[in-house]
Amino acid sequence: MGRDEFAGKRALVTGGLGFIGSNLVRSLAGLGAQVSVIDALIPQHGGDLYNLEGLEDRVHVVVADMRDDAALRHLTRGQDFIFHLAGQVSHGDSMRDPGLDLAVNCTATMKLVEACRAQNPSAILIHTSTRQVYGRPRYLPVDEAHPIDPIDVNGINKLAAEYYHLLYHRVYDLRSTVLRLTNTYGPRQQIKNDRQGVAGVFLHRALRGDTLRLFGTGKQLRDFNYVDDVVDALLLAATTPSCFGRVFNLGSPDRHSLVEFVSVLRDLCGVEYEVVPFPSDRQLIDIGDYYGSFDAFREATGWEPKTNLRDGLRLSVEFFRQHFHHYVA
Amino acid sequence: MGRDEFAGKRALVTGGLGFIGSNLVRSLAGLGAQVSVIDALIPQHGGDLYNLEGLEDRVHVVVADMRDDAALRHLTRGQDFIFHLAGQVSHGDSMRDPGLDLAVNCTATMKLVEACRAQNPSAILIHTSTRQVYGRPRYLPVDEAHPIDPIDVNGINKLAAEYYHLLYHRVYDLRSTVLRLTNTYGPRQQIKNDRQGVAGVFLHRALRGDTLRLFGTGKQLRDFNYVDDVVDALLLAATTPSCFGRVFNLGSPDRHSLVEFVSVLRDLCGVEYEVVPFPSDRQLIDIGDYYGSFDAFREATGWEPKTNLRDGLRLSVEFFRQHFHHYVA
Numbered sequence: 001m002g003r004d005e006f007a008g009k010r011a012l013v014t015g016g017l018g019f020i021g022s023n024l025v026r027s028l029a030g031l032g033a034q035v036s037v038i039d040a041l042i043p044q045h046g047g048d049l050y051n052l053e054g055l056e057d058r059v060h061v062v063v064a065d066m067r068d069d070a071a072l073r074h075l076t077r078g079q080d081f082i083f084h085l086a087g088q089v090s091h092g093d094s095m096r097d098p099g100l101d102l103a104v105n106c107t108a109t110m111k112l113v114e115a116c117r118a119q120n121p122s123a124i125l126i127h128t129s130t131r132q133v134y135g136r137p138r139y140l141p142v143d144e145a146h147p148i149d150p151i152d153v154n155g156i157n158k159l160a161a162e163y164y165h166l167l168y169h170r171v172y173d174l175r176s177t178v179l180r181l182t183n184t185y186g187p188r189q190q191i192k193n194d195r196q197g198v199a200g201v202f203l204h205r206a207l208r209g210d211t212l213r214l215f216g217t218g219k220q221l222r223d224f225n226y227v228d229d230v231v232d233a234l235l236l237a238a239t240t241p242s243c244f245g246r247v248f249n250l251g252s253p254d255r256h257s258l259v260e261f262v263s264v265l266r267d268l269c270g271v272e273y274e275v276v277p278f279p280s281d282r283q284l285i286d287i288g289d290y291y292g293s294f295d296a297f298r299e300a301t302g303w304e305p306k307t308n309l310r311d312g313l314r315l316s317v318e319f320f321r322q323h324f325h326h327y328v329a
Numbered sequence: 330m331g332r333d334e335f336a337g338k339r340a341l342v343t344g345g346l347g348f349i350g351s352n353l354v355r356s357l358a359g360l361g362a363q364v365s366v367i368d369a370l371i372p373q374h375g376g377d378l379y380n381l382e383g384l385e386d387r388v389h390v391v392v393a394d395m396r397d398d399a400a401l402r403h404l405t406r407g408q409d410f411i412f413h414l415a416g417q418v419s420h421g422d423s424m425r426d427p428g429l430d431l432a433v434n435c436t437a438t439m440k441l442v443e444a445c446r447a448q449n450p451s452a453i454l455i456h457t458s459t460r461q462v463y464g465r466p467r468y469l470p471v472d473e474a475h476p477i478d479p480i481d482v483n484g485i486n487k488l489a490a491e492y493y494h495l496l497y498h499r500v501y502d503l504r505s506t507v508l509r510l511t512n513t514y515g516p517r518q519q520i521k522n523d524r525q526g527v528a529g530v531f532l533h534r535a536l537r538g539d540t541l542r543l544f545g546t547g548k549q550l551r552d553f554n555y556v557d558d559v560v561d562a563l564l565l566a567a568t569t570p571s572c573f574g575r576v577f578n579l580g581s582p583d584r585h586s587l588v589e590f591v592s593v594l595r596d597l598c599g600v601e602y603e604v605v606p607f608p609s610d611r612q613l614i615d616i617g618d619y620y621g622s623f624d625a626f627r628e629a630t631g632w633e634p635k636t637n638l639r640d641g642l643r644l645s646v647e648f649f650r651q652h653f654h655h656y657v658a
Contacts, residue, residue, distance in 0.1 A: 095500070098439050098493075106435060106489070110427050110482075148477065153439075153501070156492040160435070163485040164427075170480070171424070 005239045007032035010307045013048065014038050014066060014112065015086030019196060020181075022051030023227045024083055024234055029153070030057050031235075038075050038086070039084035040065040042104065046190035050326055051262075066108035069115075074121065076115040081238050084112055084127045088156070091132065094154035105157035106164075113168040113176070125176040131249065131292055132179065138255045141223075141293040143249055151287065160172050162247060169245040177243040179233060180203035181250050182292055186227030186312060187319035191327060198258065199224060203313075205285060206265040207320050207328045216286065218259040223252040223291040226312030229305040235302040244288075248297035252305045253298065254292045264310050268317050315327045341408045343367050343395060343441065344415030345388075348518045349457070350511075352414055352556045353563055358387050360440065367404050367415070369394040371433070374417060376520035379655055395437035400574050405444040405452065410567050411625030413441055415454045416487070417535060419524035420461065423483035430482050433539075438490035442497040442505070454494065454505040455567050460578065460621055462488045462509065470552075470622040473509075473576055491576060493615075498574040506572040508562060510579050511621055513543035513552045515556030515641060516648035520656060528553060532642075535594040536649050536657045541602035545615065547588040550619040552581040555641030558634040565630040577626035581634050583613065584620045586635065597646050 011028050011151040016037030017227055028035045041047040041063055064071035066086055078084060087105050088094060093190040109127070116123050135149035150156045165176040194201045205212050210274035233250050237243050252296050262273040278286065298304055307315070320327050339498070340357050344350040345366030353499035357364045370376040370392055379387055393400035395415055405411060416434050417423060422429035438456070445452050463471050479485045494505040523530045534541050562579055566572050591602040594628035607615065627633055649656050 011334070098443060099436070102435060102439055107428070107431060111432055114427060150492060151496070153493070153496065156489050156496060157490070160485050160489040161489070163479060164482070167482065186448060 002199060003031050003235060008034070009080040010034045010036070010078055011081040011083065012036045012038065012075055013085060014082045015084075015122070017041060017047035017049060017051055017061070018085060019046050019228055020227055021083070021085035022188050023186070024085065024231050025052060025059055025246070026055065027231045027235065029055055036060040036062065036075055036079070038062050038064055038066060038071065040086070044193060044195060046196060048190070051188045051216060066111060067103065069111065070096070071321055072111055072115050073094055073119060076112070076120050079120060079123050081124045081126070083238070084125065086111065087128070088154065089150045091129070091154050092236065093195060094152050094157070098153040101153050101157050106160050109161035110164050113164050113174060117168060117172050121174060124238050125174060126234055127162065127176060127178045128179050128234070129158050130155065131163045131178045131180050131182045131290060133162070136287045137290055140289060141251070141291050142249070143293040144249055144296055150283040166245060166247070171258070175241070177237045177245070178247040179237055179250055179297070180247065180292070181225070181230060182194070183222050183224045184227055184230050186316050187222055189227070189316075191320070199261070202262055203316060203320065204264055204328060206269040207273050207317065208322070209269070209271055211263045212265065212271060214258050214262060214273060214275045215278045218262070218275045219257045221255045221257055221259070221289040223255050223293055224261065224309055224312070225250055225252055226303055226307035226315070229307055232306070233303050235295065236303050240301045243300050246277045246300075247296050248300070250293040250297065251292035252292035254308060256309055261309065263271070264313050268313060332360050332564060335410070335564070337363070338409040339363045339365070339407055340410040340412065341367065341404055342412045342414060343435050344413075346370060346376035346378060346380055346390070347414060348375050349513060349556055349559055350374070350412070350414035351517050352385055352515070353414065353560050354381060355384065356564065358384055365389040365391065365404055367391050367393055369415070371575045371584050373524060374521060375525060380517045384435070395440060396432065398440065399442050401440055402448060405441070405449050408449060408452050410634065411445065411452050412563055413438065413454065416457070417483065418459070420481045420483050422524060423481050423486070424593070427482040428487050428571055432624070434483070434486035435489050436451060442493050442503060446497060446501050450501060450503060452504070453567050453658055454492065454503060455492045455563055456505060456507045458487050458491045458507050458509045459484065459565070460509050460511045460619060465616045465618055469581070469603050469618060470620050471578070472622040473505060473578055473625055495574060495576070503587045504570070504573040506574070507576040508566055508579055508619070508626070509576065510554070511619070512551050512553045513556055514553055515645050518556070520649070528590070531591055531594055532645060532649065535598040535600050536646065536653070538598070541591045541594065541600060543587050543591060543602060543604045544607045547591070547604045548586045550584045550586055550618040550620055551590070552584050552640055553590065554579055554581055554634055554642070555636035555644070558636055559620055561635070562626070562632050565632050569630045572629050575631065578621040578623050579626065580621035580623035583637060590638065593642050597620045597642060599604060632644070
């Protein structure tokens with residue numbers, strides 16, 4: 001069991017041109033899997049052909065919307081593993097265009113589990129969700145028994161998508177596992193806009209040499225995950241049958257305040273930071289401190305993050321400097 | 330405060346040609362409200378122009394799908410009260426056609442709250458949901474703090490719809506209240522097919538003189554609500570500002586086994602009943618005993634059901650006998 005299970009196997013990565021998706025595709029291809037990608041390249045969502053640069057001959061890329069039933073049915077057929085990374089992740093966008101968020105998060109996910117039920121019920125399905133389903137933490141660290149209370153449209157739709165996977169496991173024996181991701185950062189993250197979270201916003205400004213701006217006190221705690229650790233989690237979940245039908249948090253034993261996060265960037269990039277009051281539109285979706293417990297996932301799979309914040313940010317800064325004109329400028 | 334608040338006010342009832350919707354429309358019209366209805370008349374969902382027979386000149390009926398943005402915007406404008414009864418309620422249908430369930434329960438609800446946010450943010454919105462969001466009870470009676478664990482597609486989509494209402498209350502101050510209905514029965518229920526639950530199935534067979542069939546032991550407990558009591562709850566919720574932003578169970582202080590339910594029908598209609606083993610497809614969605622606590626709603630509004638099971642079934646049987654050729658034959 002483990003990473004050599006992917007050699008020669010067929011894997012589909014939805015959203016495989018995006019941030020986490022493309023890093024996963026690279027790992028799967030490196031492990032010898034035959035990888036297919038479906039990605040709608042919805043503008044501003046982070047999908048980018050450049051993310052798979054150098055793999056053009058080894059990965060089968062289909063640019064299509066998952067709501068296109070024919071494409072989805074064709075692509076799900078015969079896959080051993082399906083990693084569902086496609087989706088809208090921006091909390092702000094979900095409030096500005098709730099219908100699109102519903103379409104790409106709920107409707108697409110339902111079509112995926114339906115396609116699997118109909119023609120590939122033995123596929124292993126890994127679904128990526130978000131800590132946003134918990135809303136403001138009522139206790140810390142947040143474990144999977146924490147009450148659900150989404151505070152934006154994205155959290156609601158992501159929650160419904162989780163339930164589709166779990167229901168199809170329960171009723172149709174689909175081998176689905178749900179991972180709730182927390183703040184992920186790293187190479188190939190879309191950082192030119194604020195849609196992939198606070199880590200990307202800070203990285204972008206630091207790389208451009210701009211002063212970083214923290215809202216509130218900057219003391220809000222977060223558990224950041226470097227993208228390679230998230231990819232490891234996805235691969236482990238897919239090769240651990242005891243995970244099927246369950247929901248797991250990712251997370252980190254290291255919690256950092258936003259001030260700590262930007263201080264590392266200051267050291268790496270030589271930029272300054274300032275702390276300013278919350279703008280009212282951000283106050284609404286601020287959740288205060290957040291960090292999760294990933295004990296259940298560690299117990300099931302042995303996973304824990306290997307990359308500390310300083311190393312992860314150093315690797316990220318190096319990557320983005322090498323590809324500055326594509327991701328930053 | 331109370332029922333006279335509706336005189337001269339404008340009220341929109343979505344799904345107003347359906348079972349509960351049409352009974353609500355009749356009450357609102359009787360209280361002097363100017364009532365509009367939007368209903369898509371989706372086949373088999375229970376919508377029926379006959380349900381508003383005699384009110385043709387007093388109620389403005391628009392046959393349109395709520396996903397039709399233009400119709401929805403037009404109809405939400407200027408309403409004082411909006412009661413959202415439209416939706417798909419059949420658990421079996423939600424598993425057979427999950428995409429339609431998603432469309433009519435999630436997408437339509439999101440469009441409704443969006444339309445209100447955009448052009449009628451002061452309307453009072455009453456949303457009808459279902460006990461199905463709880464899944465199999467972990468304790469009884471089920472109160473609103475009970476864990477959420479939907480066991481069919483309908484429960485998932487109804488849950489997302491609830492969250493849209495609550496989120497729009499929290500973020501945009503929409504005056505939304507969510508009621509989770511339990512087994513409702515009574516006049517104008519669609520009983521020709523099994524889509525409106527076990528009460529309708531039994532009523533239909535009893536009215537036709539057929540033997541009633543109970544699955545399992547017949548000892549499963551339920552809390553049945555007569556439709557007039559549910560209409561009272563909807564009206565009370567709409568006129569109780571302390572309810573806005575909250576979720577409430579309906580329910581009944583009287584719990585009855587399914588055997589008790591059919592025994593009353595046996596007395597009223599002179600039919601027999603039999604107890605047979607569970608078919609496997611029904612076993613999957615059986616939730617065992619269910620009864621809810623409506624203490625929170627009683628405390629907020631003073632509501633409690635006024636109609637006991639024997640009286641409610643007698644009134645139902647009388648109604649359906651009077652309109653036998655339309656609803657039963």
